[in-house]
Structures are given as C-alpha cells and as structure tokens.
Amino acid sequence: xxxxxxxxxxxxxxxxxxxxxxxxxxxxxxxxxxxxxxxxxxxxxxxxxxxxxxxxxxxxxxxxxxxxxxxxxxxxxxxxxxxxxxxxxxxxxxxxxxxxxxxxxxxxxxxxxxxxxxxxxxxxxxxxxxxxxxxxxxxxxxxxxxxxxxxxxxxxxxxxxxxxxxxxxxxxxxxxxxxxxxxxxxxxxxxxxxxxxxxxxxxxxxxxxxxxxxxxxxxxxxxxxxxxxxxxxxxxxxxxxxxxxxxxxxxxxxxxxxxxxxxxxxxxxxxxxxxxxxxxxxxxxxxxxxxxxxxxxxxxxxxxxxxxxxxxxxxxxxxxxxxxxxxxxxxxxxxxxxxxxxxxxxxxxxxxxxxxxxxxxxxxxxxxxxxxxxxxxxxxxxxxxxxxxxxxxxxxxxxxxxxxxxxxxxxxxxxxxxxxxxxxxxxxxxxxxxxxxxxxxxxxxxxxxxxxxxxxxxxxxxxxxxxx
Ligand SMILES: Cc1ncc(COP(=O)(O)O)c(C=O)c1O
Numbered sequence: 103x104x105x106x107x108x109x110x111x112x113x114x115x116x117x118x119x120x121x122x123x124x125x126x127x128x129x130x131x132x133x134x135x136x137x138x139x140x141x142x143x144x145x146x147x148x149x150x151x152x153x154x155x156x157x158x159x160x161x162x163x164x165x166x167x168x169x170x171x172x173x174x175x176x177x178x179x180x181x182x183x184x185x186x187x188x189x190x191x192x193x194x195x196x197x198x199x200x201x202x203x204x205x206x207x208x209x210x211x212x213x214x215x216x217x218x219x220x221x222x223x224x225x226x227x228x229x230x231x232x233x234x235x236x237x238x239x240x241x242x243x244x245x246x247x248x249x250x251x252x253x254x255x256x257x258x259x260x261x262x263x264x265x266x267x268x269x270x271x272x273x274x275x276x277x278x279x280x281x282x283x284x285x286x287x288x289x290x291x292x293x294x295x296x297x298x299x300x301x302x303x304x305x306x307x308x309x310x311x312x313x314x315x316x317x318x319x320x321x322x323x324x325x326x327x328x329x330x331x332x333x334x335x336x337x338x339x340x341x342x343x344x345x346x347x348x349x350x351x352x353x354x355x356x357x358x359x360x361x362x363x364x365x366x367x368x369x370x371x372x373x374x375x376x377x378x379x380x381x382x383x384x385x386x387x388x389x390x391x392x393x394x395x396x397x398x399x400x401x402x403x404x405x406x407x408x409x410x411x412x413x414x415x416x417x418x419x420x421x422x423x424x425x426x427x428x429x430x431x432x433x434x435x436x437x438x439x440x441x442x443x444x445x446x447x448x449x450x451x452x453x454x455x456x457x458x459x460x461x462x463x464x465x466x467x468x469x470x471x472x473x474x475x476x477x478x479x480x481x482x483x484x485x486x487x488x489x490x491x492x493x494x495x496x497x498x499x500x501x502x503x504x505x506x507x508x509x510x511x512x513x514x515x516x517x518x519x520x521x522x523x524x525x526x527x528x529x530x531x532x533x534x535x536x537x538x539x540x541x542x543x544x545x546x547x548x549x550x551x552x553x554x555x556x557x558x559x560x561x562x563x564x565x566x567x568x569x570x
Pocket of ligand 1: 271272273274275298342347375377378402403404405410413414415
C-alpha cells in the first residue's frame with residue numbers, strides 16, 4: 103500500500119515555508135527540500151488537496167498549484183485512485199543517484215582519505231590469506247582489531263578490555279544495532295538539538311518519541327537536559343560530547359559528570375557517539391563520557407579520521423549489553439568484512455600520526471573557510487569551533503531551504519538547517535563543512551555568495567541523497 107503523508111505531519115515538517123514569492127511555488131519548493139534531504143520519501147502519497155489547504159490555511163488553488171508544479175518538475179506523479187505521490191525526476195526511484203550537475207558537493211561532511219590508507223590496505227592484503235581458514239562471518243570482530251580499539255580507549259584514559267568491544271560496519275550500523283537491542287516501543291529518546299540527521303532517522307524509524315536538548319556554540323543546556331531526564335525518564339539519550347555534529351561544540355567535563363549522574367539516577371542509558379571525537383584542532387584531550395559512569399555505551403568509527411569508505415565502527419559497552427546486541431545481530435547482518443578490519447587495525451596502530459594529520463588538515467580548512475566567509479559573506483556571524491568538520495552558521499533572515507535550491511542552481515550541494523532538527527526547526531541555520539580541500543572551499547563560497555543574491559529564484563532539479 104502507498105504510504106500516506108498525513109496533512110498534520112506535513113504541516114509539522116514544512117515549518118515556516120512561506121516566502122516572499124508565490125505561495126504555490128514556496129510550498130512546492132519546501133516539499134522538494136523535504137524529499138531531497140530524506141525527510142519525505144519517494145513513493146509516499148501527499149495529503150488530499152482540500153485537507154492540506156485547510157490545515158495550512160491557504161486556498162485549495164495554492165495546494166493544487168504546488169502539486170501541479172511538483173508534477174511538472176518530475177517530483178510527483180498522479181496515479182488514478184492514489185492521488186499524488188512523490189517521485190524523483192528521472193523515475194530512477196530507489197536506485198543510486200550520481201551527483202549530476204554539482205561542481206562541489208557539501209551535502210556530506212566527510213574528509214578525504216588519510217594518505218596512509220593505501221599502505222594500510224596493502225598491509226592488510228598481505229595478511230589476509232592467513233585468515234582464509236576463518237569462516238568469514240565475523241559478528242564480534244577480529245581479536246587484533248578489538249585489541250587495537252581497546253588500546254585506543256586506554257590511550258584516552260579509559261580502561262577497556264577487548265571483551266568490551268564489538269566491531270560493526272560503521273557507527274551508523276552500531277547505532278541501529280543499539281536501537282534495536284535497547285529501545286522498547288513507546289519509550290522516549292533524548293537527543294541533542296540540532297543533531298546528526300541519520301540518528302534522527304534511526305530513532306524515528308523505531309517509532310521513538312524524541313525529547314530535544316538545545317546545543318549551540320555555547321554548549322549544552324544542561325539544566326534543560328536534567329529536567330527532561332527527570333520528568334520524562336527517557337530510556338536512551340544520544341549525545342556527541344566531542345565536536346558535536348553539526349555544531350562542533352565540546353561538552354565541558356563538569357557537564358559530562360552532571361549529565362552522567364542525572365542519567366544514571368533516571369535509569370537512562372547514554373549512547374555516546376564518538377564518531378567525531380578524534381577531530382580535535384586545538385582543544386586538547388577531555389575525559390570520555392564513559393569515564394563518568396558505567397551506564398554509558400560508546401560508539402565510534404574510522405569514518406572521519408581515516409576514510410568513510412572503510413566502513414568500520416564499534417560499540418564499547420558492558421559485556422551483557424554486547425551479548426544482547428549480538429543475539430539480534432544475525433537478523434540484521436552476518437558480520438564485518440575481514441580485510442577492512444585488518445586495515446582498521448593497521449591504522450589504529452598509527453593513530454597518533456593519523457589524528458595529527460587530520461588535525462592539521464581541519465585547521466587549514468577551518469581557517470580558510472572562515473577567512474572566505476568573513477570577506478564574502480560578512481553578514482554571517484561565525485561561531486568559534488575548536489574541532490569537528492563544519493560551521494553551524496546562523497544565516498540571519500535567509501531561509502536555508504530556499505538557499506539550498508539557489509545553491510544547486512550554482513552547482514553547490516548543501517543541506518538546509520531543518521535536516522538537523524525536529525519539526526522543521528533551524529530553518530535559518532546552515533551547516534557548512536570545512537573538511538574539504540581549499541579549492542573546493544573557495545569555489546563553494548563563491549557559489550554560495552551568488553546563491554545568496556538569488557535566493558528564491560527558479561527551482562533546480564535535484565537528486566535524492568544521504569546527509570553525512
Ligand atoms: C555523528 C555521526 N555518527 C555516525 C556517523 C556514521 O558513521 P559511519 O560512517 O561510521 O557509519 C556519522 C557520519 O557522518 C556521524 O557524523
């Protein structure tokens with residue numbers, strides 16, 4: 103059956119959609135943004151025109167005009183008896199969409215591969231034949247990688263044995279495994295706001311009711327977090343204390359302690375996502391959240407420090423919890439590839455060099471992008487970040503959903519603020535990654551500047567993609 107987008111849900115996701123131009127066009131534009139950044143899916147049915155027009159308090163002609171425009175651009179189709187369903191322009195629904203027409207793609211914040219990656223793969227290739235006697239289905243992780251990951255925690259002052267580590271196919275997989283094992287339908291989950299979009303996808307897909315704790319350049323609203331923990335007793339809280347995605351903020355140690363105490367009082371399990379924790383430019387080490395209480399489960403990844411394509415991540419947690427995850431894992435996947443595990447182990451054995459390289463590269467990118475923005479878009483207030491991959495920019499009066507379309511017309515892929523929030527929040531924020539080569543950053547700012555002058559003009563044709 104075709105899934106229906108209810109008028110109430112669309113109202114919530116649309117947020118503040120009205121622009122200065124024609125209402126039907128603004129509505130169609132906003133629906134396209136929701137589709138292309140993954141908040142609405144292809145194949146789902148839009149609400150009936152009359153119902154949506156009542157909900158939005160606009161004329162039925164406005165909704166009909168918006169739907170007609172979507173159809174004209176190829177973003178919707180009318181099926182007899184099924185109303186109007188969302189689609190992709192070239193009809194390749196569900197298939198891989200190459201990034202056509204984008205000179206620079208900043209929809210992901212993912213740094214280029216570490217230069218030592220090829221040597222690590224070669225080393226792993228040399229060693230792989232020694233594992234050909236292994237059945238190849240590795241649900242737990244190779245002992246040598248689990249040792250390398252526990253050494254990674256020990257170097258950060260957190261005693262960890264290999265038995266506390268489960269190797270996964272990246273951190274997103276780890277998050278899904280944890281949500282599957284720990285989340286009971288009906289429970290609440292506390293998230294930072296803004297947060298990493300695919301965590302929102304995971305929790306929403308599980309049907310979770312989300313509680314939002316504000317986080318910004320000045321840090322976390324800890325008293326709000328405590329209140330939410332006390333009042334609503336969420337079963338899980340998902341946090342990124344080190345170089346939070348997208349804000350780049352770092353949680354002070356005192357806040358870590360206070361939050362850990364509050365969570366353990368309420369029986370809330372903290373899921374600490376350390377995917378971005380190795381991206382320090384100039385902050386210096388801080389105690390990992392798991393050092394403040396045994397209740398925290400940590401997930402991590404090689405994706406940002408080494409290369410996204412490696413697809414190696416992990417869960418660090420108590421053994422009984424890992425056993426629970428393991429029992430469920432075969433229903434999801436049958437293990438982590440061995441070559442990549444050997445490569446990750448080789449890389450972690452040189453983690454200091456890897457982190458130093460990444461730090462230098464991120465510093466260059468951050469400083470270059472900051473200088474460009476100060477010159478070309480001086481109206482935007484630049485937050486100070488000591489690490490991470492991106493600036494989380496307050497874009498003043500600009501609707502970043504409109505800016506996304508204008509930037510596409512210039513050849514720049516960016517993501518609108520609401521992809522990082524709940525219920526259409528952050529319309530006036532933009533995540534701009536600085537983890538890319540300087541030429542790309544320079545080109546991106548030139549395109550962004552042109553896009554800023556043309557916000558709200560002709561709609562672009564855009565493919566669907568993941569936001570990383
Ligand atoms: C905070 C955060 N968690 C998890 C992930 C997913 O990591 P992986 O590529 O290891 O699955 C990302 C990727 O962007 C991320 O930013």
